[in-house]
Amino acid sequence: MSEERPRQRTPWPPVPTEPPTPHAQAPGPGTKLQVHYDECFGCGELDGGLHMRSTVGEHAHVHAEFTVTEAHQGAPGLAHGGLLACAFDEALGSAVGNLLQRPAVTGKLETDFLRPVPVGSTLFITAKLDGTAGRKIYASADGRLDSADGPIAVRARALFVEVAFEHFTSHGYADAMERFRRTRPQTWDINP
Numbered sequence: 516m517s518e519e520r521p522r523q524r525t526p527w528p529p530v531p532t533e534p535p536t537p538h539a540q541a542p543g544p545g546t547k548l549q550v551h552y553d554e555c556f557g558c559g560e561l562d563g564g565l566h567m568r569s570t571v572g573e574h575a576h577v578h579a580e581f582t583v584t585e586a587h588q589g590a591p592g593l594a595h596g597g598l599l600a601c602a603f604d605e606a607l608g609s610a611v612g613n614l615l616q617r618p619a620v621t622g623k624l625e626t627d628f629l630r631p632v633p634v635g636s637t638l639f640i641t642a643k644l645d646g647t648a649g650r651k652i653y654a655s656a657d658g659r660l661d662s663a664d665g666p667i668a669v670r671a672r673a674l675f676v677e678v679a680f681e682h683f684t685s686h687g688y689a690d691a692m693e694r695f696r697r698t699r700p701q702t703w704d705i706n707p
């Protein structure tokens with residue numbers, strides 16, 4: 516299996532964009548990023564969640580690791596693609612939220628599954644911002660098998676759309692802001 520097997524790839528980002536400028540108070544290289552909401556399936560503390568943690572790397576990259584357990588199977592001994600997509604949504608969302616410090620939700624998430632990901636393996640995910648166009652934020656990520664320079668098993672690219680905080684309070688729990696604050700009392704902006 517070659518790493519660069521031919522695939523039909525549409526241009527990315529799909530529209531003209533501005534370079535993604537990290538927020539002046541964005542966490543710097545080496546920063547271990549906090550859980551953004553303790554009941555988040557991707558990074559929160561709940562039983563059965565993915566318990567992912569992310570770290571800021573050089574060049575405004577965000578690194579995350581996802582270890583595949585027996586609880587993540589689709590076929591015997593192999594990761595479920597939907598859970599892998601979830602891990603990428605988490606890593607990409609972490610890059611967008613922490614580097615730009617703009618509240619945003621996933622509008623589109625596209626994944627290329629290039630290699631099987633066995634139970635017991637760890638995906639080393641690197642996410643980056645590719646560009647912004649108004650409220651639209653484009654980001655992409657690679658997931659390498661078992662080491663930071665292992666073969667790419669999964670690729671993802673996503674459109675995040677910036678939203679007002681009312682998005683969470685009107686569509687989710689009315690006390691959403693209080694719940695964010697309980698998890699991250701020092702968080703930017705969500706402390707009005």
Ligand SMILES: CCCCC/C=C\C/C=C\C/C=C\C/C=C\CCCC(=O)SCCNC(=O)CCNC(=O)[C@H](O)C(C)(C)COP(=O)(O)OP(=O)(O)OC[C@H]1O[C@@H](n2cnc3c(N)ncnc32)[C@H](O)[C@@H]1OP(=O)(O)O
Pocket residue numbers: 551557604605606607608609610611612613617618619620621622623649650651674676678695702705
């Ligand atoms: C989620 C947590 C955020 C917390 C914030 C607090 C702290 C943050 C700090 C750190 C965060 C750390 C980690 C985060 C980790 C994980 C995050 C997980 C994120 C998710 O898992 S989140 C759940 C899944 N997500 C949804 O639940 C969204 C449901 N959805 C909607 O709520 C609407 O659909 C919305 C708001 C997306 C847009 O609606 P809208 O009415 O506001 O705007 P509109 O439709 O005009 O779209 C505006 C422009 O985006 C283009 N556009 C939109 N969608 C497109 C698509 N699919 N394909 C191509 N283009 C698209 C349009 O074409 C238009 O483009 P143009 O402006 O050029 O016309």
